[in-house]
Amino acid sequence: MIYRTSLSLFFLFLTFSAFSQKVKIKDEIATVDGEDYLQLKRNRGTEVSIFELDSTKEVLFARYMSYTDFSLVTRSNPEGKVRWLELKFLTLNLVCEVPSMSQKGLVKLLHENNIFVDGVLNEDNVQTLIQKYGSTYTNNRPGQVPYTLFI
Numbered sequence: 001m002i003y004r005t006s007l008s009l010f011f012l013f014l015t016f017s018a019f020s021q022k023v024k025i026k027d028e029i030a031t032v033d034g035e036d037y038l039q040l041k042r043n044r045g046t047e048v049s050i051f052e053l054d055s056t057k058e059v060l061f062a063r064y065m066s067y068t069d070f071s072l073v074t075r076s077n078p079e080g081k082v083r084w085l086e087l088k089f090l091t092l093n094l095v096c097e098v099p100s101m102s103q104k105g106l107v108k109l110l111h112e113n114n115i116f117v118d119g120v121l122n123e124d125n126v127q128t129l130i131q132k133y134g135s136t137y138t139n140n141r142p143g144q145v146p147y148t149l150f151i
Helices: 002-019 103-112 123-133 136-140
Strands: 023-026 029-032 035-043 047-051 058-068 081-089 094-099
Touching: 023 103, 029 103, 035 103, 047 103, 094 123, 094 136
Parallel strands: none
Antiparallel strands: 023 029, 029 035, 035 047, 047 058, 058 081, 081 094
């Protein structure tokens, strides 16, 4: 019985690890599974500028945002903070909001949604991302002014 359970857990782990993407950020270049994907530069503590691979023109600006909603106070969230990442696609004049995540998580999200294809921003895939996520955090904010989250 223990052997069967161990074998099942091993194959489950193997399945998840086979489909996970290896994201690395080094010298302002993000790579996914060993291939260059995009350029990113952290500005201050709460902002990230993203560039196409072979360009110096910023195409995506990401900013960590938050507000307090006292109705969401819980034991695990004693301050009632709501945190998200605002994505501004500068060349397309479009905005989207996604759950707060690390820089590697952001690169993974962009890769999973094919936002950059061959190192270039893909407008159709940006539109799809915006349809998926929209601006739910701003739309659900209870009349409070958001402020930038310092990490």
